[in-house]
Amino acid sequence: MEFNLLAAFFATLTVATYFLTNIVYLRYRKTLLNPVLASTAILAIVLVMANVSYDTYMTGGSWVGTLLGPAVVALAIPLYKQRDLLFTNLIPVISGIVAGVTVGMASGVLFTQLFRFSEQLILTVLPKSLTTPVAMQVASNLGGIPSLAAVFVMVAGFTGYILGPSLLSWLHIDSAIGRGIGLGTSAHGMGTAKAFEYGQQEASMSSVAMTLSAVLGALLGPIAAWLLL
Amino acid sequence: MKYIYTLLHILVIVGFYLMGEQLQDFFNIPLPGSIIGFLLLFTALMLKIYRLEWIESGAHFVLAFLPLYFIPATVGVIEYGKLFSGKGILLIPIVMASTFLAMASAGWVSQYAAKRKERSD
Known part of the structure; x- marks a missing residue:
């Protein structure tokens, strides 16, 4: 149960970070503020500072990553x-x-x-x-x-x-x-x-x-x- | 009602994706299941077996957040701090140089072929 909560937390954190960086990007339109680059940097820093391993993060992160498959089909x-x-x-x-x-x-x-x-x-x-x-x-x-x-x-x-x-x-x-x-x-x-x-x-x-x-x-x-x- | 259609369209897209995965698995095709699903959907649209209106709003929704789905993978860079602090940092200029060559050749060849086609038309 605790494991699932943690996974849900990391999935939500990923989505929230993306939407926040996207708002900032749409306002300032600077290449270096690109949502993928900015979100990756923020999440990487948070994980390293909090001493969370990538495997732990991916318990929830992989939920978001799974959507890549259908997205390719939609192209x-x-x-x-x-x-x-x-x-x-x-x-x-x-x-x-x-x-x-x-x-x-x-x-x-x-x-x-x-x-x-x-x-x-x-x-x-x-x-x-x-x-x-x-x-x-x-x-x-x-x-x-x-x-x-x-x-x-x-x-x-x-x-x-x-x-x-x-x-x-x-x-x-x-x-x-x-x-x-x-x-x-x-x-x-x-x-x-x-x-x-x-x-x-x-x-x-x-x-x-x-x-x-x-x-x-x-x-x-x-x-x-x-x-x- | 609009949302129900969007949701149904998304389910159809996921259906094509799962079909691609199944085919890949069953016939051992050396292509990702997602690409097989993509080809199936494109073929179905071209042959008018499936209509654009029956999938368009779901596709718009799925593609609107495309960059989001990359993030969990790119966060994986934290696993490679060691690689990029050593010799591996060379991989960055290698990738950049190779990207330049790919862009130059793709752009030049297509422009050259298009100009030749124009002249012969």
């Missing part, structure tokens, strides 16, 4: 609504996503190999450009560490969100398709959030890229691991 709805955009630009969209997913996975594996990291860490870095639920599942299927994979997904997301626009303009990637596919393929939901600032077309392209690269990444992940390791 079929925005993709279905953008199907016209997808089907009229099918070849550019698909070729860009295939290139990005392949280069992202291969470079992640090669760089980590170069610095002689363990195989478990290499497999954890591999799915970093995929949306969190898929990246975690790919990492766990391959023998990586799901929770650490989620951390790398956040690093990739923030890289795209904060530094992506400079990289894109430096490379003269200035079309809606190029920007959207670049951001969505490499930086998933956070890239898509940045794409919304360019416009509707970029945003649609980016969410298509995020969804399709998740599907493609789930298929290519085992192949990339098998080829490169």
Whole structure:
């Protein structure tokens, strides 16, 4: 009973922290106040200060995390609504996503190999450009560490969100398709959030890229691991 | 009444998710169950077996809080303090560099292909 109460407490704490940081973010709109980043920082500090282990926190935290599965299924709805955009630009969209997913996975594996990291860490870095639920599942299927994979997904997301626009303009990637596919393929939901600032077309392209690269990444992940390791 | 529809839609989404998990388990498919559920739902919508209106409000609700579901996983960073205080800190610039390469190649290839398509049209 005490255990369940504790779990309910941690689940509530997670939800409450998210809603509070979301209110602050919506008011000030500063990148560093991003609700995921801010909530993670607050919860991490609270847990470390209170000397609570991650396993104890996850008795309730996992209740919130379980919702990721259905959320991925729900991504079929925005993709279905953008199907016209997808089907009229099918070849550019698909070729860009295939290139990005392949280069992202291969470079992640090669760089980590170069610095002689363990195989478990290499497999954890591999799915970093995929949306969190898929990246975690790919990492766990391959023998990586799901929770650490989620951390790398956040690093990739923030890289795209904060530094992506400079990289894109430096490379003269200035079309809606190029920007959207670049951001969505490499930086998933956070890239898509940045794409919304360019416009509707970029945003649609980016969410298509995020969804399709998740599907493609789930298929290519085992192949990339098998080829490169 | 609106809330009842939203709730029913959410149950349908969870149903597709569970179906994906079951199929994954049964046929040993090397894809996460959630992605299988996603593909099933997308196919059902494309083939007009299932209609957008029968699921849209639930999907909006589920996706409105998408960032929330990531938080328990990212809090897991507290387990890796040791990793990131040592050599593991190198993994951060590695991930950033690899993200740059992925973005550059995805963006460049799609833009190039779209411009070629425009010219040939």
